[in-house]
Amino acid sequence: MNTIYVYAMNTREIYDVYAMLSKQVADRIKSNKPVEVDHLAKCSTMDKIIRMTVKYAAKYGETCSTEEKNEARKMFAEAIIEDANYMTENK
DSSP states (O other), X not given: OOHHHHHHHTOHHHHHHHHHHHHXXXXXXXXXXXXXXXXXXXXXXXHHHHHHHHHHHHXXXXXXXXXXXXXXXXXXXXXXXXXXXXXXXXX
């Protein structure tokens, strides 16, 4: 598992941004607008999540390569879309 992903999912401030983005994606899905993994992985909110996570990881002596960051972006995007689909189906 990606180090960035682990730090993000175990940090309250970062998870709050993640949850907010999940709600926004769920709203898009409810209104039948397409959401693509690549587009979501490159959005400014995802940049914020990655920046916050890398900063948090650096605080504990972890370093993150560009490859890890890109992998984490896709993992987050896929997880957010999955969460959003779950939220729309179960409300």
